[in-house]
Amino acid sequence: KVDKKRLMEKILELSRIGALKGGGVSRLALTDADKMAREWLLQWMKALSLEVCIDPVGNMFGFWGSKDLSSTILMGSHLDTVATGGIYDGSLGVIAAMEVITTLKSLGVKPAGNIGVVNFTNEEGVRFTPDMMGSLFMSGGITREAVLNTPVVGRNDLTFQDELKKAGFSGDFDSTGFAPKAYLELHIEQGPILEHKSLDIGVVEKVQGINWTKFTLTGMANHAGTTPMDLRRDAGYVASQMGVYLRKLTREISRLVGTLGSLSFYPNLINVVPEKAVFTVDLRHPDAMELAEAQNKLEKYLLAVCGQEGVRSEQENLVRFDPVDFDQHLIATLYNTATNLGYRFDKMISGAGHDAQMMASICPAAMIFIPSKDGISHNENEHSSPEDIENGTNLLLNAVAKLGGL
């Protein structure tokens, strides 16, 4: 069993780095706060006598045993956060992995092969696009050059490479040469399902597919008072129609979630018909075909309403991640271990994207979820109870022990 007090102390310790007044943290990838969190983890890894390796995109590995990835059971997550993030998202997975090793070491037992901890760079994707960048790199989904040349969002004078160097976390460990033996990630659910079902644990068997699209609508700016309604080419009106249609679509296609999260009008004046509307749509579905169908329907509707209004539409796909099935053997191991530990648990689908879904393309991977209070995440009010944190970490410990033949 892990040490709940020790575990919670580490969570508290890390929560001071990039702390916000409201109880949350701001540690955008490769900022000073992220650098400090990385240095904190580095010291801890060294104190645990782990061999520390940094790869070219700043992914941090701590190996117990040799740094041979192919014989390593890897655990981890990310230390970066959104601008007003909670203290558990990502951090929990890294700290729990460190606690698992601490516990095993204090018990004087070592599983077969190597055990590793990883802190992936830029999981959140707020400061650099796309999200899950570090794990995407490790799993071969993006090149080293593409990562290094990624600009800081909203700037054209600063790249990932600049910021990585400034942080001092550019290394030459080859994380892409060999795949780990397995990858396990403990994470908060970030949704309300476990809480609603009064469960301790979710064994994640799948991550739903994600489609992010940016739409730019161009109509014509015109005077709000003098322009007859039937002569308007109102880009803002078409954006509104899309917002309403998107909700309708989620009622038509079961299990679809859709969000029109960002929207900007130009010139954005009270008495001018909007010439331009730029907005994003986040579509998710556990089934690739149904996700594609939803996207098609959305684009078809847009075409129709643009035609009616005399508005031109351009679109750019920002992110497209297929649904990911986790490893059946790992799922069974988590399932059996959770049963043995007496937890109330169920299999579930992850609504959010995670590093584990990238790792799943190169090695057996799976995830453990614990409840999020009120389903709140990416928010300073994000909360998970110490008991749930202990349970999740215990499950991780016992699963790793089992996989390591203990």
Added chain:
Amino acid sequence: KVDKKRLMEKILELSRIGALKGGGVSRLALTDADKMAREWLLQWMKALSLEVCIDPVGNMFGFWGSKDLSSTILMGSHLDTVATGGIYDGSLGVIAAMEVITTLKSLGVKPAGNIGVVNFTNEEGVRFTPDMMGSLFMSGGITREAVLNTPVVGRNDLTFQDELKKAGFSGDFDSTGFAPKAYLELHIEQGPILEHKSLDIGVVEKVQGINWTKFTLTGMANHAGTTPMDLRRDAGYVASQMGVYLRKLTREISRLVGTLGSLSFYPNLINVVPEKAVFTVDLRHPDAMELAEAQNKLEKYLLAVCGQEGVRSEQENLVRFDPVDFDQHLIATLYNTATNLGYRFDKMISGAGHDAQMMASICPAAMIFIPSKDGISHNENEHSSPEDIENGTNLLLNAVAKLGGL
């Protein structure tokens, strides 16, 4: 008849002050460009031997005869523009008034009483709220103190008074003590109606009522991937519903125009359900009762959809101007004069707000519209032909002559 060449040269001259690359101008109220335009007008007024008077809010008057307002036929408009404005909006009315006096003087005739030209401060309302501020002040709708203390939009360290002093156009002429004998304003239509009807002139008999409301919707920020659709409190979705409903409302209530021109989401992120949506609605109708009914219906619908989504709504009325009827005698004079001059014209309603509507509350007032190419205004591409400009100015000249007993 006015001198078209002389008139167009003056328009060209003024268009160089605050000139933009695209052929338009930027002369936001009380900026350096506006100051330069004012100085240009001041010199011209002096060259014409007009007595120049400045009131406490920077309204500029040029009197031919004495500065006794009560015996003055006043003509004018405004020299300020929107940020990317055209060269005719406002400027035409001031320049045409100067050309009318120039023509009368060169003919050696003077109407009975005084003739005056006015340049009203901040008609556009972009840099200081509300719009039509100078004429609102002159007509007693806003106090001197309220005008002087108005902040520059988006700043809390700079007021109208600061900028007026900096421009050097704070005077002590009492523009509010007496009402002029009449007020006439020539303006571009800023809409497509005259062009569509192939008319030379619009005799404006009414300005429609204007209602500006700012709505702030507050829901709950949540993860776009993990939050089930039925648990969302999406402020952005409600804003979209309002955009769609507004258009529907304009189909239900004849002659209503409605614009959702500005809209901002918070936190405005692709994968976060919008917690906040702030938007404005510009509603206009020639009938006060129907305008009020439209506003009521809008608010009722908002209440209903907010209730369904669990979103809270606050609202602030920004502007409320009742519909204004212009003076029947002045309208008849313009009508008869236009007939005599052989113009193709019709009576019409102004879709936009104008200084003349403020003046209408204290004296007989009316307006002359000339066609706007493609109905475009508040845009660098704003255009009216030299012939239309000549016609409009001729009508102004002959109407003033008639009113002055010539």
